[in-house]
Amino acid sequence: MSISLLPSGVLRSYGEDLSRIPLRHLQWPTGEHDDCGTREADALVGDLKADDDLILTADSRSLWASRRNIRCRVSILTEQPFSTQGHFYTLLRWRGRSYHRVFTHQISLCHALPNARLVEHGGTTLQALPKTPSVKTAMVSLVDSTTHHLPGHRLCHRVAAWSRTACKTTQLYGPGYLALSDKTEAHAPFRYSVIVENSRSKGYFTEKLIDSMLCSNVPIYWGDPSIGSYFDPRGMVVCETQADIQKAIVQASSEDYDRRRPFVDVNQWIAKRLSRSMIHRACDILHDEQDSQSQHHSILNADGFRKNAEQRDSFHTGNDPVPQLTKAA
Structure with missing residues (x-):
C-alpha cells in the first residue's frame, strides 16, 4: 500500500486524465513510493495497484478529472472554506460517492456522504514546535500581509492601521512592518496575538491559529464561528467585529493572561495534535x-x-x- 498526493496544477498539463500523469509529479506524504512496485522512471498513475491510494485536492479540475484506466483507490481532500468555495461542496454531495474517501473539515458533508471522513483544519508554519514554555515579555502582536481580496484580509489591514496610531504597544509584523524569519518570533514573547482568518466559515481555521496556540498565546480571534467546538474559548478572545478586536487589544493585560493560562495550556495541547497537516492526518x-x-x-x-x-x-x-484402518486380507 502506498499513498500519494497529486499537487494542485499538475492535472492541467495532462488533459485532466489522471492515468497519464507520471508518478514523478506526485508527492508521497508518508514516504511509501518504494513499496508501490512502480519505480520505473516512466511509470504513470495508471500503473498504481489496486491497493494503492491517490489523494486529490478539491478544485475545479480535480472534481471533473477522468478516472478511466485507474486501478488505485482515489480520494479527495477539501481544504477551502465553504464561504468562498461553496460550489465545491455542492458538487461533492452529488459526486462524492464515486471516490474512495472524501476528506473534509465540513461536518455537514460528513453527514451527507457515508464515505466522508472528518479531518479538522490545522497545520503549522513554525520551523520547530516549542519544547519549553514561552517566556512572555510583551503584550500583543499582529502579523499582516499584502493580500486584499477576502474580507479577513481587509479586516486585518484595518486593525493594523488602527494599531499604528491608537495602540502603539501592538507589535506589527509582515510586509511594511517588522520582518519575520520564523513565525515563532511573532508569537513566543507575546501574551496575545491577533489572529484574523481570511473568511468566516464553520470548521475553517488555519495554521495562523495553531501557530499562536503552540506558543501559549491567547488568540484575539476572528474567523470560524464554531471555534468553541474545537478549542476552549476561555483560552481565547473570540471576536465578531473590528470593534471587538480593538476592544480586546486595549484590554489585554498580564492579569487577564494569567487567569486564562490554564485554558491556554489546554488549547496548546489540542493544537499540538492538529499541528500535523490535513493530508498527513488523512493518510493516518x-x-x-x-x-x-x-x-x-x-x-x-x-x-x-x-x-x-x-x-x-x-x-x-x-x-x-x-x-x-484394517489391513487388506
Missing part, C-alpha cells in the same frame, strides 16, 4: 482503515478455519465409532 485514516480491514479479514479467516475444524471434528463426535 487510510492506514488505520486498511489495518482494521486487514485485521477483520484475519479474524474472518480464523473463524472460518475454526468452523471448518469443528465441522471436520463433528464426523468423529457422534455415536458412530471412529473408523479404523
Whole structure:
C-alpha cells in the first residue's frame, strides 16, 4: 500500500486524465513510493495497484478529472472554506460517492456522504514546535500581509492601521512592518496575538491559529464561528467585529493572561495534535482503515478455519465409532 498526493496544477498539463500523469509529479506524504512496485522512471498513475491510494485536492479540475484506466483507490481532500468555495461542496454531495474517501473539515458533508471522513483544519508554519514554555515579555502582536481580496484580509489591514496610531504597544509584523524569519518570533514573547482568518466559515481555521496556540498565546480571534467546538474559548478572545478586536487589544493585560493560562495550556495541547497537516492526518485514516480491514479479514479467516475444524471434528463426535484402518486380507 502506498499513498500519494497529486499537487494542485499538475492535472492541467495532462488533459485532466489522471492515468497519464507520471508518478514523478506526485508527492508521497508518508514516504511509501518504494513499496508501490512502480519505480520505473516512466511509470504513470495508471500503473498504481489496486491497493494503492491517490489523494486529490478539491478544485475545479480535480472534481471533473477522468478516472478511466485507474486501478488505485482515489480520494479527495477539501481544504477551502465553504464561504468562498461553496460550489465545491455542492458538487461533492452529488459526486462524492464515486471516490474512495472524501476528506473534509465540513461536518455537514460528513453527514451527507457515508464515505466522508472528518479531518479538522490545522497545520503549522513554525520551523520547530516549542519544547519549553514561552517566556512572555510583551503584550500583543499582529502579523499582516499584502493580500486584499477576502474580507479577513481587509479586516486585518484595518486593525493594523488602527494599531499604528491608537495602540502603539501592538507589535506589527509582515510586509511594511517588522520582518519575520520564523513565525515563532511573532508569537513566543507575546501574551496575545491577533489572529484574523481570511473568511468566516464553520470548521475553517488555519495554521495562523495553531501557530499562536503552540506558543501559549491567547488568540484575539476572528474567523470560524464554531471555534468553541474545537478549542476552549476561555483560552481565547473570540471576536465578531473590528470593534471587538480593538476592544480586546486595549484590554489585554498580564492579569487577564494569567487567569486564562490554564485554558491556554489546554488549547496548546489540542493544537499540538492538529499541528500535523490535513493530508498527513488523512493518510493516518487510510492506514488505520486498511489495518482494521486487514485485521477483520484475519479474524474472518480464523473463524472460518475454526468452523471448518469443528465441522471436520463433528464426523468423529457422534455415536458412530471412529473408523479404523484394517489391513487388506
